[in-house]
Amino acid sequence: xxxxxxxxxxxxxxxxxxxxxxxxxxxxxxxxxxxxxxxxxxxxxxxxxxxxxxxxxxxxxxxxxxxxxxxxxxxxxxxxxxxxxxxxxxxxxxxxxxxxxxxxxxxxxxxxxxxxxxxxxxxxxxxxxxxxxxxxxxxxxxxxxxxxxxxxxxxxxxxxxxxxxxxxxxxxxxxxxxxxxxxxxxxxxxxxxxxxxxxxxxxxxxxxxxxxxxxxxxxxxxxxxxxxxxxxxxxxxxxxxxxxxxxxxxxxxxxxxxxxxxxxxxxxxxxxxxxxxxxxxxxxxxxxxxxxxxxxxxxxxxxxxxxxxxxxxxxxxxxxxxxxxxxxxxxxxxxxxxxxxxxxxxxxxxxxxxx
Amino acid sequence: xxxxxxxxxxxxxxxxxxxxxxxxxxxxxxxxxxxxxxxxxxxxxxxxxxxxxxxxxxxxxxxxxxxxxxxxxxxxxxxxxxxxxxxxxxxxxxxxxxxxxxxxxxxxxxxxxxxxxxxxxxxxxxxxxxxxxxxxxxxxxxxxxxxxxxxxxxxxxxxxxxxxxxxxxxxxxxxxxxxxxxxxxxxxxxxxxxxxxxxxxxxxxxxxxxxxxxxxxxxxxxxxxxxxxxxxxxxxxxxxxxxxxxxxxxxxxxxxxxxxxxxxxxxxxxxxxxxxxxxxxxxxxxxxxxxxxxxxxxxxxxxxxxxxxxxxxxxxxxxxxxxxxxxxxxxxxxxxxxxxxxxxxxxxxxxxxxx
Numbered sequence: 001x002x003x004x005x006x007x008x009x010x011x012x013x014x015x016x017x018x019x020x021x022x023x024x025x026x027x028x029x030x031x032x033x034x035x036x037x038x039x040x041x042x043x044x045x046x047x048x049x050x051x052x053x054x055x056x057x058x059x060x061x062x063x064x065x066x067x068x069x070x071x072x073x074x075x076x077x078x079x080x081x082x083x084x085x086x087x088x089x090x091x092x093x094x095x096x097x098x099x100x101x102x103x104x105x106x107x108x109x110x111x112x113x114x115x116x117x118x119x120x121x122x123x124x125x126x127x128x129x130x131x132x133x134x135x136x137x138x139x140x141x142x143x144x145x146x147x148x149x150x151x152x153x154x155x156x157x158x159x160x161x162x163x164x165x166x167x168x169x170x171x172x173x174x175x176x177x178x179x180x181x182x183x184x185x186x187x188x189x190x191x192x193x194x195x196x197x198x199x200x201x202x203x204x205x206x207x208x209x210x211x212x213x214x215x216x217x218x219x220x221x222x223x224x225x226x227x228x229x230x231x232x233x234x235x236x237x238x239x240x241x242x243x244x245x246x247x248x249x250x251x252x253x254x255x256x257x258x259x260x261x262x263x264x265x266x267x268x269x270x271x272x273x274x275x276x277x278x279x280x281x282x283x284x285x286x287x288x289x290x291x292x293x294x295x296x297x298x299x300x301x302x303x304x305x306x307x308x309x310x311x312x313x314x315x316x317x318x319x320x321x322x323x324x325x326x327x328x329x330x331x332x333x334x335x336x337x338x339x340x341x342x343x344x345x346x347x348x349x350x351x352x353x354x355x
Numbered sequence: 356x357x358x359x360x361x362x363x364x365x366x367x368x369x370x371x372x373x374x375x376x377x378x379x380x381x382x383x384x385x386x387x388x389x390x391x392x393x394x395x396x397x398x399x400x401x402x403x404x405x406x407x408x409x410x411x412x413x414x415x416x417x418x419x420x421x422x423x424x425x426x427x428x429x430x431x432x433x434x435x436x437x438x439x440x441x442x443x444x445x446x447x448x449x450x451x452x453x454x455x456x457x458x459x460x461x462x463x464x465x466x467x468x469x470x471x472x473x474x475x476x477x478x479x480x481x482x483x484x485x486x487x488x489x490x491x492x493x494x495x496x497x498x499x500x501x502x503x504x505x506x507x508x509x510x511x512x513x514x515x516x517x518x519x520x521x522x523x524x525x526x527x528x529x530x531x532x533x534x535x536x537x538x539x540x541x542x543x544x545x546x547x548x549x550x551x552x553x554x555x556x557x558x559x560x561x562x563x564x565x566x567x568x569x570x571x572x573x574x575x576x577x578x579x580x581x582x583x584x585x586x587x588x589x590x591x592x593x594x595x596x597x598x599x600x601x602x603x604x605x606x607x608x609x610x611x612x613x614x615x616x617x618x619x620x621x622x623x624x625x626x627x628x629x630x631x632x633x634x635x636x637x638x639x640x641x642x643x644x645x646x647x648x649x650x651x652x653x654x655x656x657x658x659x660x661x662x663x664x665x666x667x668x669x670x671x672x673x674x675x676x677x678x679x680x681x682x683x684x685x686x687x688x689x690x691x692x693x694x695x696x697x698x699x700x701x702x703x704x705x706x707x708x709x710x
């Protein structure tokens with residue numbers, strides 16, 4: 001695996017996205033959002049997805065220059081139609097509409113329908129935190145997860161995310177799927193021919209399984225049993241039902257449904273901190289909370305009590321310094337897209353450092 | 356255990372609360388909120404807590420006639436100070452302020468500081484759902500739960516709740532603590548001298564334990580490991596930090612700290628459904644989601660896929676018909692309070708039916 005400078009990866013991504021049909025400005029927004037996932041160590045939501053986004057754009061399944069349309073507005077709320085555009089770009093533009101609205105109104109919320117998989121939800125939350133706001137964000141996703149007692153793939157892994165500014169050099173970042181485990185862990189176990197713990201997945205007959213192969217043909221379980229089911233349903237109601245997007249099993253699969261759009265729905269609720277409390281006081285209270293958490297007694301084997309977002313901020317700082325790792329398979333995909341879209345590839349030998 | 360008519364229990368509660376110093380109107384609001392928990396089968400949050408609320412009022416630790424003060428307002432947001440009043444009453448009054456605001460503005464949010472344990476969060480969410488709104492509600496609570504890797508009781512069981520109207524005769528009710536288990540289950544195991552599963556609790560030295568006695572001296576674990584920690588922290592940031600209330604371990608214990616107030620904080624975010632979508636269309640979409648969930652394939656041993664809120668609605672209908680069960684210990688406490696506060700007790704023999 002080689003490491004590459006952030007700017008190189010962003011430029012490569014932006015050039016590919018622009019060549020696929022996005023405006024250069026939107027391509028840049030998209031590239032920053034995408035590469036940010038790799039920067040923060042979340043490679044499952046970064047460049048490894050670029051190929052499928054480009055594929056869906058070139059197949060006409062994503063509209064690369066879609067407008068973000070305000071369909072309805074009342075006070076602090078907006079109903080947005082993403083026009084089947086690129087999820088990352090439409091989410092950033094939605095946030096750009098919400099930030100001034102939350103400034104005036106204290107709070108602003110939007111539903112966004114007719115969108116796509118938009119990568120790492122915390123990217124948008126962290127953007128908001130940098131502007132003195134708290135973004136609570138949810139999205140539905142392609143079906144993968146069963147309700148308690150059932151074994152149809154009904155819900156997506158329906159994440160819940162929110163970030164909070166701190167004075168510690170990183171935002172507190174809450175970003176979790178409501179599934180027991182990411183499907184990627186089951187794929188990894190399957191490749192290594194290892195069993196998986198009970199409680200991760202059901203096989204295709206709805207029986208709990210420790211066999212990774214069988215689990216991949218079945219469905220993922222919710223985190224914490226019925227509690228995860230309840231939260232996944234809450235996410236579906238806010239993101240899918242209230243937005244007018246596809247709901248549950250109707251959401252298109254990014255990889256499997258290469259004949260139709262995804263129609264993913266997002267829900268954004270943005271709080272302007274200073275509507276509630278002077279920002280400096282808020283930061284001071286957050287920092288005191290962090291200090292107290294970190295000073296607590298530790299279980300045997302625990303060196304440090306970590307704050308959600310702390311580890312990924314450390315990874316991002318390290319990757320910014322020594323380069324962002326990109327696996328050879330992903331790099332090969334990008335090189336192929338450079339050929340297909342006639343984009344000049346970066347000088348790999350110079351750009352990459354062996355690690 | 357006897358069963359009693361809802362009206363009888365509400366009148367008894369209201370009379371006791373009024374005798375303890377609440378206005379008769381507020382006492383009625385309080386009684387309805389409290390008895391609603393028992394009605395829905397959540398006896399841990401209903402009449403079994405009346406004694407401690409009355410005790411704290413009579414000790415001067417709760418201000419029975421506190422005003423709910425609007426400290427700051429901008430657009431759709433309000434910063435509220437509950438004046439150390441009765442949590443249930445202040446939460447209902449906060450909701451009464453938010454409902455018209457969400458009507459005009461599409462969305463409204465409030466932080467509420469200087470409050471108390473306010474019973475079952477879903478009571479307020481269900482009230483909002485009956486008015487065509489979605490209430491997302493969180494509250495911090497007295498410390499009971501450790502962050503991942505730690506073993507100090509830092510967070511409360513910090514619940515997340517939201518209700519959604521349906522056309523099915525019950526609201527979808529999401530209401531879950533972010534702990535692996537309610538402490539009540541550990542108490543129950545301890546009484547029966549039974550072990551508890553690993554993953555519920557730590558002992559007082561921070562070691563995972565299956566010994567219920569030891570667990571009661573230690574702390575409860577978060578649900579789903581670090582995911583529950585992240586959600587508990589999110590709840591703390593919204594309810595405790597942003598509101599100006601006590602934070603984490605500073606929240607007073609209802610039972611243990613009989614020398615100081617609790618200073619609990621709540622966070623309410625209220626969405627007016629028709630700002631996003633015509634209400635009839637929303638209900639139709641929710642109902643279609645419910646129908647599809649219930650029609651899904653079921654695991655062996657599962658008779659029915661239940662919707663969150665469905666079971667408790669059935670319990671409430673049954674209890675409304677045949678009476679609400681109240682345990683003998685709770686009934687004895689209420690009888691003692693009748694004596695103490697010179698409230699005429701209901702004619703028990705006539706009121707209660709043996710079950």
